[in-house]
Amino acid sequence: MVEVVSVVTKRLRLGSLLGELPGAARKLAIAGLVILGAIVVMAVFAPFIAPYDPTKMVDSPLLPPSSKHLLGTDMLGRDMFSRIVYGGRIVLWVVALATALSAVIGIPLGLLSGYYGGKTDRALSMVMDAIYAFPSLILAIALAAVLGPSPVNAAIAISVVYIPTYFRMVRGQVLQVKATPFIESAKALGLPASRIMTRHILPHLLPTIMVVFSLSAADAVLTEAALSFLGLAVRPPTPDWGFDLYAAKGFIQSAPWLIMGPGVMITLLALGLALIGEGLGEKVRRTIG
Amino acid sequence: MGLARYVAVRGALIIPSVLILYTIAFIILRILPGNPILAVLGTKNIPPEQLRALEHQLGLDKPLYVQYFDYLWRALHGDFGQSLVIRGRPIAADLAARLPATIELAVAGLIVSLSLGLVTGLVAGLRRDTKIDTAMRVYGALTYTLFIPWLGLMFQLIFAVWLHWLPVSGRIDPRVNIKTITGFYLIDSIITGNWAAFKSALAHIVLPALTLGIVLSGPYTRLLRNNLAVVLDSNFIMAYRAHGVREKRITWHAFRNAIIPVVTYAGLQFALLLGGAVLTETTFDWPGIGTYLVEKIQYRDYPAIQAVILVFALIVGLISLLVDIIYAYLDPRIRY
Numbered sequence: 001m002v003e004v005v006s007v008v009t010k011r012l013r014l015g016s017l018l019g020e021l022p023g024a025a026r027k028l029a030i031a032g033l034v035i036l037g038a039i040v041v042m043a044v045f046a047p048f049i050a051p052y053d054p055t056k057m058v059d060s061p062l063l064p065p066s067s068k069h070l071l072g073t074d075m076l077g078r079d080m081f082s083r084i085v086y087g088g089r090i091v092l093w094v095v096a097l098a099t100a101l102s103a104v105i106g107i108p109l110g111l112l113s114g115y116y117g118g119k120t121d122r123a124l125s126m127v128m129d130a131i132y133a134f135p136s137l138i139l140a141i142a143l144a145a146v147l148g149p150s151p152v153n154a155a156i157a158i159s160v161v162y163i164p165t166y167f168r169m170v171r172g173q174v175l176q177v178k179a180t181p182f183i184e185s186a187k188a189l190g191l192p193a194s195r196i197m198t199r200h201i202l203p204h205l206l207p208t209i210m211v212v213f214s215l216s217a218a219d220a221v222l223t224e225a226a227l228s229f230l231g232l233a234v235r236p237p238t239p240d241w242g243f244d245l246y247a248a249k250g251f252i253q254s255a256p257w258l259i260m261g262p263g264v265m266i267t268l269l270a271l272g273l274a275l276i277g278e279g280l281g282e283k284v285r286r287t288i289g
Numbered sequence: 290m291g292l293a294r295y296v297a298v299r300g301a302l303i304i305p306s307v308l309i310l311y312t313i314a315f316i317i318l319r320i321l322p323g324n325p326i327l328a329v330l331g332t333k334n335i336p337p338e339q340l341r342a343l344e345h346q347l348g349l350d351k352p353l354y355v356q357y358f359d360y361l362w363r364a365l366h367g368d369f370g371q372s373l374v375i376r377g378r379p380i381a382a383d384l385a386a387r388l389p390a391t392i393e394l395a396v397a398g399l400i401v402s403l404s405l406g407l408v409t410g411l412v413a414g415l416r417r418d419t420k421i422d423t424a425m426r427v428y429g430a431l432t433y434t435l436f437i438p439w440l441g442l443m444f445q446l447i448f449a450v451w452l453h454w455l456p457v458s459g460r461i462d463p464r465v466n467i468k469t470i471t472g473f474y475l476i477d478s479i480i481t482g483n484w485a486a487f488k489s490a491l492a493h494i495v496l497p498a499l500t501l502g503i504v505l506s507g508p509y510t511r512l513l514r515n516n517l518a519v520v521l522d523s524n525f526i527m528a529y530r531a532h533g534v535r536e537k538r539i540t541w542h543a544f545r546n547a548i549i550p551v552v553t554y555a556g557l558q559f560a561l562l563l564g565g566a567v568l569t570e571t572t573f574d575w576p577g578i579g580t581y582l583v584e585k586i587q588y589r590d591y592p593a594i595q596a597v598i599l600v601f602a603l604i605v606g607l608i609s610l611l612v613d614i615i616y617a618y619l620d621p622r623i624r625y
Contacts, residue, residue, distance in 0.1 A: 130309040133557070133605055137564030137581070142594055145586040146317055223438055226568055229438050230583055244439055249572070252457070256446050263439030270434035278430060 011073040029279025035272030039265070050082035055237040062255040071261045074244070074266050075251060076237075084261040090240045091269065094155045094233065099213060101159035106166025106285070107209065111197050113167070114174030132164040140223055144232040154233040162216045167170045171210050173205050183249035211281045215268075218273035225266045241266050292617060299613050302341050303606035310602040315357055318591045347458050360595070361442035366516030373588075380596045383581065388600070389472030390460060394501065394569065395562045397494050401502020402562075404557065406509020413510060415540065422514070429510035437565055441500040441572035448496060449539025458574040462489040488595070497573045501565050505558060512554055516547035529596075549616070556612025560605050 042049060051057045057077040065072045097198035113121040131139065148153035177183060178201070186196050228242025229231040236243070241262040248258035344350045346361060359448040363370065369380040413425035449457040459469060461474055467486040472574050475494070478487035482507050520526065520543045567579030574580070578597060 046394055069549065126305060130306040131313070133306065133560060133609065134310055135560040135601055136563035137567060138598065138601055141567065141582065141586065142314065142598055144315060145589070145594065218434060222434070225436050226438075229568065230571060230586075232312070242436075242438075245442070246435075249438070249442060252442060252445055253450055256450065259439065259442045259446070263436060263442065266436040266439060267434055270436070274430060274434050283379065 012107055025120060027279075027284030028282075029273045032272045032277075032279060033078070033277030034277065035268055035286065039088050039269050039272065043087055043092050046089060047087045050079075050085040052079035053081040054078060054082040054086040054121065054239040059109055062251065062258075064255070065257055072255065072257050074258060075255075078237075080244075080258060080261055083244055084241070084265055085238040087241045087244060087262070088265065088269075090151055090228075090234060091221060091242075091266075092226055094151050094158065094224045095217055096130055097152070097155035098158035098220050098224070099151050099162065099217045101155065102162035102216070103166055103213060105159070106163040107170050107205075109163070110167040110170025111174055111201065113202070114171035117180065117191065121171075124188065126166075128164040128167045131160075132168060136161040137223060138229060141230060144227050149235055151233060154224060154227050156230075157227065158220050162220065165212060166209075169208060170205055173208060174201055177201050177204050207280070211277050212272050214277035214280065218236065218270045218277060221266065221270040221273060252278045292614075296437065296610075296614055297615055300610055303603075303610055307599070307602045307606050311361065311599055312357075314595050314598040315360075318595050319353060326395065364596070364599060369599070370592040372585075372593055373590045380593050383593070384578065384596060384600055386472070387576060387578050387581045388475075389572070390575060391563070391566055391579060393473045393475065394494065394497055394575060394577060395559070396568050397498035397527065398505065398562055398566070398569070399499030399555065399559070401498050402504075402506040402558075403440045405502060405506035407513060407551070409506070409510040410513025411544065413514040413515070414521070417514075417518055417521075425510055427506035429514075431507075433507035437500060437503050437504050437568040438572045440504060441496065441569060443491060444496045444500055445573075455495055458572075460490065460493050460576055461486065462493075462590070465489045497569045497575055500572070501569045505561060505565060508554065509551060512551055513547055516550055517543055520546045551613060552615055556608055563601055563604065 018074060028195050043254070055078065058079050059073050059077050061073060061075050061077040063069055063073040063077075069079050069081065071084060074080055074083070109124065113124050140157045140161050144159055147153035147157060179218065183196060183200060186200050191200075225242035225245070226232060228240045229246045231243065231246065234240045234243055245259060245262040245266070251258055300450060307459045341350065348356060351359070360370065367381055369384065372378045372380055372383070409425045409428055416422050445457050448455045456462070465486050467474060467478060467490075468481050470480055474490035475487065478490055480485070526539060527544060529542065566577065567582060569575065570577045570579035571583055578600070582594065582597045587598070
């Protein structure tokens with residue numbers, strides 16, 4: 001029992017988790033953290049980094065990149081670099097909210113469903129499987145369309161898509177952990193179910209949850225960008241990468257540089273989060289097997 | 290149990306999942322706040338009696354459960370109702386006109402992603418733990434995080450705007466006449482022997498198919514590589530080697546065994562392919578279901594959105610059935 005507790009507490013710390021990673025996986029995770037960190041810093045300190053107001057016309061439209069405008073100006077004469085710097089705010093906020101929402105709903109549902117089993121479990125699993133199998137982007141598009149374009153609505157639409165991911169992963173793991181002797185002994189000791197789930201089962205799932213969290217966040221970045229690209233996340237003139245990319249689409253012949261900033265940033269952020277998940281995943285595979 | 294019975298049981302299982310999605314779509318579109326008619330008209334200043342007449346005409350004044358079953362019953366007969374925006378226009382006709390374009394694109398994307406994924410996965414798996422292996426794995430991870438519209442626009446920029454090798458967007462040159470029979474331009478042009486149309490359709494599909502295919506090829510790389518690694522380490526391969534079987538033959542046997550999970554994944558991935566098709570279609574102005582959905586969303590044409598979701602649910606269900614049949618054929622142990 002003592003041994004189990006020490007293993008559990010050790011797994012809870014990200015620092016030690018990183019330290020225990022094999023060399024290549026650690027490099028991946030650190031590279032991901034650096035990319036994510038840089039984008040977060042850029043978004044938080046946007047007012048100090050961006051040279052211009054991202055929503056105001058500051059020069060003639062469609063100017064090519066220059067020392068005055070690092071990424072040129074868009075069709076409305078706004079500084080593209082400033083829009084990119086500010087654009088990170090919306091993506092990060094929507095993705096953080098969406099992944100948090102889907103984790104907060106999906107994890108408890110998966111825990112309860114897996115632990116108690118029965119008819120509710122089967123019905124819930126069926127609904128989750130149906131949502132899981134459906135093209136997630138189309139579901140998010142339909143939801144966002146009905147809710148109306150706003151960052152919070154986009155986050156809600158995205159979160160619905162990832163609830164089944166958490167649910168299925170947690171439920172599957174609960175079924176595995178539930179069968180181990182130490183859970184049986186906890187039950188024999190007469191511990192309440194709520195305590196067994198939160199203190200004894202949940203800690204075992206944490207490493208996997210962290211991997212799923214960063215991988216679904218990477219995916220959510222692309223989904224947010226997609227909703228935004230289709231005009232379902234923000235209203236103009238709010239700077240947002242996906243939306244700015246769509247706006248640049250019409251000027252691919254006359255101002256091709258406009259697609260670079262938003263495209264590179266979306267891909268970079270998704271890559272950063274995926275690298276973190278990839279690195280941590282190596283560790284999970286080694287301990288859980 | 291025979292294969293026929295298996296197919297029947299498995300086919301019946303599509304029904305609940307399509308029903309669940311229909312129900313979700315219904316809840317999202319009808320029960321959430323907001324009057325669809327007001328949303329379409331974009332105004333609240335409409336005489337109440339006129340509004341009621343419109344609601345009656347569209348069946349929106351009936352109790353929700355009646356609407357739920359009414360629509361389902363009609364959808365089963367291929368009637369998806371009428372567009373709210375262009376009144377009197379059957380949605381089923383729009384869908385029938387648009388669906389072949391999306392399927393053509395999705396199949397082309399699938400071909401690209403499978404060929405790229407299988408080649409990179411095979412190379413990585415056979416050269417395990419070398420630099421080539423690492424390069425292929427990086428390829429797999431990197432392509433997966435690419436944003437489809439951006440990759441598409443980059444291709445447009447390089448191959449259409451700069452090099453003038455391929456058209457920027459669209460499905461076929463508007464100056465080319467094509468007689469549609471199946472709705473699949475590549476097939477129709479071959480049937481009618483219209484080589485100008487074939488050339489144009491082929492040139493138009495290359496960039497969208499590459500965009501979609503590259504982004505979705507990564508998981509195949511990883512899957513095939515990891516499966517190959519397991520199979521190549523297994524006892525039967527060791528036995529082959531001990532018997533002096535040639536490497537080429539061994540590779541073939543390993544490949545055959547490693548490919549089975551890839552088939553399952555290809556089916557699962559079709560959902561991703563359809564989602565990605567919406568973005569690819571928007572990027573390349575491809576006249577398929579994806580651009581249709583985006584258009585209808587702009588006008589808040591709810592019956593049309595509902596129909597698109599239902600059609601996608603059906604396609605996903607049918608594809609997963611098809612995959613299970615192929616799977617059962619490949620591996621005779623799988624039966625109910």
